[in-house]
Structure formats: C-alpha cells, structure tokens
Amino acid sequence: MPVITYRDALNQALREEMQRDDRVFLMGEEVGVYQGAYKVSKGLLQEFGEMRVVDTPITELGFAGVGVGAAMVGLRPIVEFMTWNFALLALDQVVNAAAKMLYMSGGQYPMPMVFRGPNGAALQLSAQHSQAWESWLAHIPGLKVLAPGTPYDAKGLLKSAIRDDNPVVFLEGEMLYNTKGEVPEEDYLVPIGKAELKREGEHCTIVSHGKMVLVAMQVADQLAKEGITIDVVDLRTIRPMDVDTVVTSVRKTNRAVVVEEGWEFCGVGAQVADYIQRECFDDLDAPVLRVHQADVPMPYAKAIEKAAKPDVRKTIDAVKRVMYLES
Amino acid sequence: MLLQRRFEEKVAEAYALGKIGGFCHLYIGQEAVGTGAISVLRDDDYVVTSYRDHGQALARGITPRAVMAELFGRSDGCSKGKGGSMHLFDRNTNFLGGHGIVGGHIPLATGVAFAIKYRGGDQVCLCFFGEAAVNNGAFHEALNMAALWKLPVIYVIENNRYGMGTALERASAINDIAERACSYDMPNEVVDGQDVFVVREAIARAVTRARKEHTPTLLEMRTYRFMGHSMSDAVSGTYRTKEELEEHMKRDPIEVLRGQMEEMGDWNDENMTTLDNEVREVVEDSWNFADNSPEPSIEALHENVLVDTTSDAEASAAVAGD
C-alpha cells in the first residue's frame, strides 16, 4: 500500500470527490494560485479551474455565508479556513445558518457542505493562533464534527464528509500534515460516527482524537515496555460520538484516560467521561482522568508553551494514576 | 528606519538559528510608513497595529532590547515572552499591541478613540493594517462607527500590494482602496509610503483633523514588502515575480531618505557609515541582552489570565492607560 502524507491524503480526497461530482467546489483564502496555505489544495486550480477552486478575500464571515447560500440551492461547497482560529469570525454562519437551516426550514433545506482547515496548536504561534475548537463546534446540534488523526482516516473521512448531506466540520492539524501513513489506491470511505480501536491492550483505555491519537499511540508503545498494555480508542468523529466503542473498551480495561488538545472546561473529554460514568459505572476501577491544555491562553515562549500542552509524559502520568502506580 | 532595517536583518538571522519561532513577519521595505506616521504623534497618543509590528514598536520607542527579548521568548520581553513576534505590547509608550487576526484590531482603534472622546482628551489613535484587511467586515463596521460618532482615529492602510499570496486586484473589487472611506464620508488620501516626509505630512494633516475636529481619516500608504509574507514564505514565489520585486526595491525607503538628506546637503557617506555602525551596535546589544534574559518561569504560565483587582481607581487607571 502506498505510504503518503496526511496532506496528500486530503488532496487526493478533494481531487477524487471533485472529479466524481461537479457540484463540489472548494473556496477559501489562498486555495488556488498559492496552492493552499498548507498546500492541501495543490494542483486543484490547474485541474478544475477558477469556478471550482475559488480564492477569496480575507472575509471568513462572508465566504462561509456564500457557501451556505450556494448549498441552499444545490451546490456542495467545501469551505476552507486557513486555520480554525480565523473561522471564529465565521461562526455566525456555521452555527446560526448552516447548523440550523434544515431544522428551521422544517426539513426543506439540507446543507451538504464541509467546513475544513487546521485546528489546534502548532509551534510557538501563541495565543490567537493556537486553539482547539472541537468542543465549541461539537456543542452545536446540526453539525457533524470530524477529527482524523491518520492519513488513512483523513482521506476516507473527508470523502464521506463531502458526500454527506449535512454540514460537516472537518478538523485537520498543521502538525499532522507532514505525518505519513498507508493509504490504499482504490476508492474507500471511512464512515462518519465510527471510532476505531487503534491498539489493543488490557490495562487501560485511552480515548483521543485528531493529533492526540499520535500521542496515545506513543504512550501505548512506551508503556508496553513496562508491561502495561493500552486500548487506544480513536474517536475519529467527535459528533455523533461512537459511544459503543468507548464503552466496550472501558468495560474490558476498567480504566480510562481521555486526551485532547483543547482546554479542560466543557471539553470533549468531559463529554466522554460523562458517557463512561453513565454506561460503565460498575466497571470502573478508578475515576476517569483527563489530559488537556493548561487552562491558559497559549504562551509564546518555548518552554512554557511545552508545559501548557498535553503530551506523552502527562498522559503516561495519568495512566499510571488510574492504575494506582508510582510514576 | 535604519535601526528597524538592521534589527530585522538580525531577526531573520535569529529565526534561522531557531532563537525565534512561530510566525514572524518582517517590515523590511515598509519602514517609512510606521516611522513617518509615529514621528508625528505625541507621547500620550495611542498606536494599535497588526502582527507586522516590529518596526512600529521600535519607532514608538520600545527598546530594541525589549523587542528582541520578546522575539526570543524571554521574560524581559515587552510582553514577558508570552506574546512573541505578533503580539508586542507596551503600556509605557501606549503601544496597544500587535494583533494576529486580520482586521480584528481595527474596531479596537475605534474603541480607543471613543474612550479619548469620552474623557474629553485631545489625543489620537493611530491604527495600522494591511490592504487585505479592508475587505473584512470589521474594517467597515469600525469605520462607520468612527465617522458616525466623529472619533479621533487615523486608519493607516499599509498597501504593500499583497495579502499573503493574493494581489490586491484579486481580492478587492476596487483598486483605489482609499475610496472605501467615501461610504462613510470620511476624509481620505493616497500617500507615497516610501517617502517618510510625505508620510509625515499626510499624517500631520490627519492628526490635526482628529485633535481639533474629532474627525477620523483613512490613509492609503502605497508601499511594498521586500521579504516574504512571513519567515515561512519565499521572498518571491508563485504570486510575484523577481522582476517586480527588484523594480520595487529600487525605491527602498531608506535610500529615498538618504537621497533627500544628501540633497539637503547635510548628509554624506561618512555620516551614513557612522550611523550604520552605531545602529549595528545597538542591535548587537539587543541580541546579547535577549540571549541572556531568563526564560519565563513555569509559574508565569498561569499568571496574567485574569487580574484580581476590582477597585474603581484601578479600573479607571486601566482606561487612562497610565
């Protein structure tokens, strides 16, 4: 199987879906001539032309709304945000328009569109450019929220998102774009709403999504050397959440740690922990612990930025705590 | 201007060595705009700007040491190492920040001007942003309110022709963007941003209008950036040719000024060399200072999320900016 980057996997998904359905178009800042701020849309302008690969001014609110309008009358827009930090300006359209259109119209206007772009922190980009928004977006009924952590899932999920008739929020990661993985040549989809057990173990479950899946896998590798084996559940889709996969794993391991990039308060991990306490109350041998960003805006200076971020060490500590081991 | 140039050349060096990280946008080529504009201000006026803020911070009088230390992410930086390149702040000089969200700070300038008028002061607020920001909703909302309420604010568009890789003509329905002020019946001018004296004169007119009549102004400064959009962007790339870049570099604002000073008869190569050496020493010193400044402590990570003062005196001191 070819090994390609997360970036190329997304690029393939966009290309294949645009070839498959001429109602699909891509719109956003620098997606065309510049070939994408992170080169995800490389070559698409050349292949599909300017009507289908649309460079916009820096007007997130405006072009997100243009996408919503186009979707109302039958197109299938993919709206790219250079990063989700800037999508904040467009949240009115995402939340007040896209997420509610079907409901407000009594089912008359579905929103077959995708909002996508990198989410979460990269390196030393400081407070305004280092934020993980999934808990905000997952809060909203009417949106589906996806956060793939591997090239395989990125491609398969993006294709499913584009084919879905609902507004889908698709969260990528700047630090994920260069990561590599196996991606088959033939057409495939990854279903929305299905988590995946990325690693099997027996002592503890780690639930994560997006970039943090890589952290969870490293933790599993390291702890395996100490004889501790981990079930790594990759949510892949945050909403609708695949509670069954989480619950099945926790019923087996009796312990869970949830890792996410965002802040603790009202985070995705809070929702996961809630499902676990409801479904696995009698199975738990320890409270569910969470690993997340420190409760501060992201600082610039290297050392304290590192201290603010969830990482392998903090996750190992959490696993050891739920196992009542010395760390 | 020479200080800014030499400072940023050093910044590029430090970036390559990994001493500076994250997004880092150089001002090289645009120095006459910030320098000319800020030189007209009084100490009690205010400046708000975007992420491309090193040059303006230096022009406003933040020390090269404090700016370099910030870029190095050290505790002696003007934002204590928490902001970095895009977020230089300095209360002492009323430098209200570099801001990272395109257009996001334009309403802040309107708000500062609102506070000036509210308190009956005669200060002004100077707000810098790129030409690409004028397509953003915040720009229009901010200008409308400033004109509606007659606020002492001067909006300075630094038209360097590109927003990242997108040329002005590919992003704006009109090319003379100063005309956007017409929708708000606001005085406006197109200004040669490579000539520091021309910049000064235009700003001086706007400052007078703002101080005396509380009238806002929109100025379009025509300039050009000689470097890539940020340190991660090629100097000339897919979106502009090397020839275009070279053509614009012929009007280097420092060379334009030097020519003018020579013509006035009070400047020669020898003066220039002396000044250059002095400036280089200042820059070298800022590097050494930054390099020796301690990193923020782990405790600092949790500081400054909220203040715990609530007294009225303190709240109004915050408003007064003192």
Ligand SMILES: Cc1ncc(C[n+]2csc(CCOP(=O)(O)OP(=O)(O)O)c2C)c(N)n1
């Ligand atoms: C709302 C928002 N969208 C996108 C970006 C990413 N971005 C940073 S700078 C920039 C270009 C801005 O160009 P311009 O306003 O002309 O200023 P210049 O960089 O040329 O000084 C873009 C798209 C951002 N920071 N904020």
Ligand SMILES: [Mg+2]
């Ligand atoms: Mg520009």
